Every structure is written in C-alpha cells, then in structure tokens.
Amino acid sequence: NAGVTQTPKFQVLKTGQSMTLQCAQDMNHNSMYWYRQDPGMGLRLIYYSASEGTTDKGEVPNGYNVSRLNKREFSLRLESAAPSQTSVYFCAGNRGHGETQYFGPGTRLLVL
C-alpha cells in the first residue's frame, strides 16, 4: 500500500500561473482533505470532501478549487497563483467522521 500520495513534491510558480496538486489514496478512505502549512504554524484546512461527489470549504478556501475525481483522488487547483499561496500543502484522508486522518508527504509550493 502506498497510503496517501501527492504530486508534485516541489513546484515553483510565477504569480498568475495556474497549477493542480494531485492527491491519491489506496486506503479506502471515504473522506479527503487539503491543508496548508505556513512557516512556523500548524495546518489549516482549505477544502475537504466528506464523500465521493461532495466538497466543502474549510477555514482558508479563497484562491483554491477542488475536485473529487473519484473515491481515490482529490485534486487542488490554484487558478491564479499569488505569493501568499507559498506554503506546504498536505492532503489527508480518513474512513469517515471521527476517524484518524492520515497525511500524504506534502507538496512544497513557491510562488514568485
């Protein structure tokens, strides 16, 4: 089992460029999440998908969109990147409400 995987591991963008961060899991998770971690801080929830076909905003959704492509995959899109979106992005999943969330290795994004 690969667990929760994320691609790419590292990305540099120029302001205004767009990109999609990919997340996939083979742990049969029903729910999936996208968090961001800024330097010296804890993680903050961007968007989540409680189940296939549903998505909801988290604490910091502005500037992002998500797609729950199927049960395994949950992508995060930046339509027009800004320097304030420089961060480490983590994808996580769990089987459902109340269950422990397991995290992917993270994607380091630098927006110049």
Added chain:
Amino acid sequence: AQKITQTQPGMFVQEKEAVTLDCTYDTSDPSYGLFWYKQPSSGEMIFLIYQGSYDQQNATEGRYSLNFQKARKSANLVISASQLGDSAMYFCAMRADAGNMLTFGGGTRLMVKP
C-alpha cells in the same frame, strides 16, 4: 469555533528522560477528539495518539501517553524514555463532533540532547 493552544514553542530534553508537551483546547461541543501528530525535519505528518472526549482512560501508544484532563481542557502528550529520533515538531489537533475537520495548534519543537 474550536481553538488549540500549544504554549511551548521549543523544548529540550535529555535522552532517556521523559518529557511533557502541553496542549489546551477550547470547544463548546460536548463530543470531540484530540490527536497528536509528529512532524520530523523530513516534513511528513505522522499520527501518534488519539483521545476521545468520552474515553474514561488516558490513551497510550507505546512510549506515548496522553494526559487528558477534561475539566482543565488539557491534553498533554507525555513521551517516556526520549530518543534522539524523537526530535521533531509536535502538533496537537482537535476534531469537534459536529464536523470532521481538524483544528491544529501552532506546534512545539522538541529537541533531544544526547
């Protein structure tokens, strides 16, 4: 709204000694869960231990235990017999029963001295 506070930005501990990392929380939900994650310098988030608000006993997982004091709204992580590999950032997080998202504290950097 939920809030998690970790008041120790950094701590040192001697190898083989025990250490307590503090976490206090605030929520109006009667049912909630508390989690601790470890983030080594490589960056991944590793789940350590979980405590449910209605659990009667403190959670334990190997060298990790959670000192849960519900009336004081604290959920401190105790690491016994520290090892050099325990050097990392440690995050306390809470899930309120009304939702499934985690709210994280700011973290504590633990450094284990040989």
